[in-house]
Every structure is written in structure tokens, then in C-alpha cells.
Amino acid sequence: xxxxxxxxxxxxxxxxxxxxxxxxxxxxxxxxxxxxxxxxxxxxxxxxxxxxxxxxxxxxxxxxxxxxxxxxxxxxxxxxxxxxxxxxxxxxxxxxxxxxxxxxxxxxxxxxxxxxxxxxxxxxxxxxxxxxxxxxxxxxxxxxxxxxxxxxxxxxxxxxxxxxxxxxxxxxxxxxxxxxxxxxxxxxxxxxxxxxxxxxxxxxxxxxxxxxxxx
Amino acid sequence: xxxxxxxxxxxxxxxxxxxxxxxxxxxxxxxxxxxxxxxxxxxxxxxxxxxxxxxxxxxxxxxxxxxxxxxxxxxxxxxxxxxxxxxxxxxxxxxxxxxxxxxxxxxxxxxxxxxxxxxxxxxxxxxxxxxxxxxxxxxxxxxxxxxxxxxxxxxxxxxxxxxxxxxxxxxxxxxxxxxxxxxxxxxxxxxxxxxxxxxxxxxxxxxxxxxxxxx
DNA sequence: ACAAAAGTGTTGACTTTACACCCATGA
DNA sequence: TCATGGGTGTAAAGTCAACACTTTTGT
Numbered sequence: 001x002x003x004x005x006x007x008x009x010x011x012x013x014x015x016x017x018x019x020x021x022x023x024x025x026x027x028x029x030x031x032x033x034x035x036x037x038x039x040x041x042x043x044x045x046x047x048x049x050x051x052x053x054x055x056x057x058x059x060x061x062x063x064x065x066x067x068x069x070x071x072x073x074x075x076x077x078x079x080x081x082x083x084x085x086x087x088x089x090x091x092x093x094x095x096x097x098x099x100x101x102x103x104x105x106x107x108x109x110x111x112x113x114x115x116x117x118x119x120x121x122x123x124x125x126x127x128x129x130x131x132x133x134x135x136x137x138x139x140x141x142x143x144x145x146x147x148x149x150x151x152x153x154x155x156x157x158x159x160x161x162x163x164x165x166x167x168x169x170x171x172x173x174x175x176x177x178x179x180x181x182x183x184x185x186x187x188x189x190x191x192x193x194x195x196x197x198x199x200x201x202x203x204x205x206x207x208x209x210x211x212x213x214x215x
Numbered sequence: 216x217x218x219x220x221x222x223x224x225x226x227x228x229x230x231x232x233x234x235x236x237x238x239x240x241x242x243x244x245x246x247x248x249x250x251x252x253x254x255x256x257x258x259x260x261x262x263x264x265x266x267x268x269x270x271x272x273x274x275x276x277x278x279x280x281x282x283x284x285x286x287x288x289x290x291x292x293x294x295x296x297x298x299x300x301x302x303x304x305x306x307x308x309x310x311x312x313x314x315x316x317x318x319x320x321x322x323x324x325x326x327x328x329x330x331x332x333x334x335x336x337x338x339x340x341x342x343x344x345x346x347x348x349x350x351x352x353x354x355x356x357x358x359x360x361x362x363x364x365x366x367x368x369x370x371x372x373x374x375x376x377x378x379x380x381x382x383x384x385x386x387x388x389x390x391x392x393x394x395x396x397x398x399x400x401x402x403x404x405x406x407x408x409x410x411x412x413x414x415x416x417x418x419x420x421x422x423x424x425x426x427x428x429x430x
Numbered sequence: 431a432c433a434a435a436a437g438t439g440t441t442g443a444c445t446t447t448a449c450a451c452c453c454a455t456g457a
Numbered sequence: 458t459c460a461t462g463g464g465t466g467t468a469a470a471g472t473c474a475a476c477a478c479t480t481t482t483g484t
Binding site: 008009010011049050051052053054055056080082083085086087093094096098 | 223224225226264265266267268269270271295297298300301302308309311313
């Protein structure tokens with residue numbers, strides 16, 4: 001807090017960019033092959049060095065647009081997860097890593113395809129990113145249905161019960177009964193069940209309800 | 216994550232150093248008057264600039280021993296809370312602040328007295344430290360009885376039901392029934408009720424049970 | 431004995447979980 | 458009309474809050 005006596009730390013922002021894919025019923029994590037020296041060519045979380053005076057949210061945006069090639073408008077929400085301070089995590093030297101989540105709306109995805117891998121089957125990543133993903137998974141699960149920014153960012157403004165079931169299953173590890181999840185969602189302020197039903201599924205079956213965020 | 220294009224951010228570590236005082240039945244926050252230029256003389260959370268390659272826990276230790284004059288052995292546990300990134304929070308320039316908690320054992324307190332203020336009545340602090348304390352309060356309350364390192368650090372290796380009631384009241388805002396808190400504690404792994412009873416209270420009344428951490 | 435404060439047992443309300451049954455759709 | 462899968466209602470199980478009552482101390 002006083003005069004810097006030693007050279008200050010580098011701070012990187014590493015992002016868990018998430019989107020839900022209704023077709024494969026999976027939550028996908030955005031990763032990109034590294035362009036430069038350490039771990040060049042290997043997959044890694046999108047990350048940037050935090051600029052002086054830069055806000056975490058802006059750095060997150062920079063990482064997702066720059067490294068993943070996702071359009072700015074596609075980013076729906078962001079938030080903090082945790083900080084990783086292992087000095088050896090970057091071979092170039094000690095670097096603090098602040099992990100954040102960001103949700104991406106598949107509808108506004110540009111053409112250039114970043115690599116999206118299922119959150120349930122993340123391949124080995126560069127640096128300590130495997131550990132970051134592993135440590136942050138329970139934090140993400142905890143946010144679902146309790147942090148509305150996160151939940152609505154992931155599911156979009158409108159979604160069906162079936163999609164809600166899928167997302168919950170991926171993040172928490174088990175699939176709730178549809179009835180019970182419906183009651184959970186009924187208790188969430190700003191979320192309402194509509195009269196609409198989604199287009200029915202290829203295999204038949206009753207078409208699911210559509211839910212919508214209002215606030 | 217690549218070559219630094221802009222000057223990197225300064226990172227400070229600001230600590231919510233907490234101890235429980237059975238005599239006044241209060242949770243106390245350690246603060247210290249600032250020695251140097253910005254806000255000199257005003258009270259502030261103990262904080263230091265994070266050194267290059269320094270671990271957060273070490274910086275926390277440095278802040279608590281250096282700024283509060285608390286002995287190294289008195290620090291019982293530490294943990295992360297949140298990161299504050301408002302660029303204008305430090306008049307000297309943009310500085311990231313990582314807030315952490317640390318628990319201090321009153322038994323090992325040195326002679327030199329830092330300022331301990333009740334967590335329920337924190338005076339105005341320098342920088343944005345008022346905001347940090349306000350934002351972190353619910354995070355602390357959430358950790359009680361769920362994070363054993365935090366809880367045992369705050370209450371010590373042995374404590375009475377009465378003290379547990381007091382700490383819970385300060386952090387959560389209302390005082391549970393002794394019976395119900397006892398049942399909550401029964402469910403915590405590593406915590407056991409002993410056969411001992413504490414010395415009785417000045418005003419009379421039944422002496423409370425002693426609880427002890429085992430693991 | 432009385433007041434104070436902690437501990438015990440129990441009850442009712444509420445929440446969570448589970449499941450049997452009903453409905454809507456494609457094949 | 459059958460298989461598929463979501464929706465409804467409900468009942469059992471579990472959790473939580475409240476309180477009457479008992480126990481142990483100081484005065």
C-alpha cells in the first residue's frame with residue numbers, strides 16, 4: 001500500500017467463457033490454441049495481461065473478443081471466480097491469475113469458430129489452466145439459479161425446461177426431476193413461465209414450457 | 216497472457232484481520248493509522264503491495280505483522296474474499312486490491328497494541344476500505360460454520376457455546392437459540408462437545424459447554 | 431430461594447425429494 | 458396407439474425454528 005519496494009506482480013485475467021448448446025445439450029467452454037511462445041499451439045483459456053488501470057470486466061471482454069474471436073455483443077455477462085497465486089504457474093515468471101466467468105450468446109456468434117469443448121470433457125490445457133477449470137467448476141455450479149446474471153447469461157433470455165434440466169445436470173452432476181426444477185424456477189424473481197411451448201423434439205414427446213426473464 | 220503491451224497494474228493486498236474478544240463479546244477488526252502520504256494518520260485496513268512472485272498468504276502475513284504489529288504465530292488462518300478493481304480507489308493511481316481475511320489468536324498477541332475496532336461499528340477508513348468491509352461482511356458471515364479454517368481460527372481450538380452464540384450474532388445479525396446452534400455444531404466434522412464446562416459467568420447462570428476441534 | 435443463562439426434548443412449519451400419474455407430440 | 462419425454466399432484470422424508478421445561482451456577 002506504500003512505496004513499492006519490489007517490482008510489482010504481473011496480473012493476468014483468465015476467462016472461463018461458457019455457452020450452452022441446445023443441440024448437443026452441453027455446456028461448452030471456449031478455448032484457443034496459444035499463438036506465442038510458452039505452450040505455443042496448445043489449447044488454453046483466453047487470457048490477457050491486465051493493463052494499468054484497466055477494469056477486470058474490460059480485460060475479460062478483451063480476452064474473449066481477442067483470443068476467441070467472439071463478437072463484443074455476444075458477451076452477455078461476466079463475474080469473478082477466484083485468484084490463483086502459484087508463482088510457478090507461468091514459466092516466464094510469477095504471474096497472478098484472476099479467473100472470471102463470461103457467458104456467450106450462441107445467437108450472436110461470429111463466423112470464425114473458436115474451439116468450444118464440453119465442460120464435462122476438457123482436454124489438457126496450457127499453464128495451470130486445468131487446475132483453474134477444476135477449482136472453478138464447483139463455484140460455477142454454486143452460481144446456477146442463485147446468480148441471475150450468470151444463469152440468464154448462460155441460458156439466454158428465453159429457454160425451455162428441457163434446457164434448464166440439461167444445464168443443471170452438466171454443472172451440478174445430477175439431473176433434477178422436471179417438476180422440482182420447475183418449482184425452483186418459480187421461486188426466482190424475474191423469471192416467469194410463459195404460455196408458449198417450444199417446438200417439439202425430433203423424437204416426439206411433450207413440447208417443453210418456455211421460460212422468460214422479465215426484469 | 217502474451218508480451219506486456221502496457222504497464223502492468225499494481226496489486227495491493229488488504230486484510231480483514233479478525234479476532235474474537237470473549238470479554239466484550241465482540242468480533243474485532245484490526246486497523247492501523249497510515250504512516251505515509253495518502254490518508255496519512257487515518258485508519259485503514261492493513262495492506263501491502265504484493266511483491267513479484269509473492270504468495271497471497273505471505274503478503275497477508277506481511278501486512279498483519281508489519282502494519283498491525285501482530286506476532287507471526289498469532290495468525291491462525293487466512294483466505295480469499297474478493298477483488299476490487301475500481302481504478303480511482305487509490306489517489307496515487309490505479310491499484311487492484313485483493314481482499315483477504317486473517318484470523319488472529321488473542322492469546323499470542325504481542326504487547327504493542329494495534330487498534331481493534333468492533334466489526335459492528337467500524338469507523339470511517341481510508342481509501343475505499345469502508346466499501347471493502349461492507350462488501351466482505353456477507354462473505355464472512357457465509358463462511359462461519361461452513362469453512363472450518365475460518366471458524367476455528369476465529370474461535371480458537373477450544374470455545375464455549377456462549378462464545379459461539381456471540382460470534383454468530385455479530386456476523387449474521389441475529390442470535391440463534393443455543394439448542395439449535397448446538398445441533399448445528401454437532402453436524403460439523405472435526406468439532407466435538409467435551410465433558411468440560413467453562414468457568415461460570417460473573418452474573419451467575421449455568422456454565423456453558425466447551426467444544427473442541429479434533430482434526 | 432431466586433435470577434440468570436445454558437442445555438434437552440418436542441412440536442409444527444417449511445423445504446426437499448421422490449414418484450405415480452397425466453398430457454402432448456412424432457412415428 | 459405406442460414410445461418418448463415434459464407437466465401435475467401428492468406424499469414421505471428431512472430440515473429448521475420456536476418454545477416449554479429442566480439443570481446449574483452466583484447472589
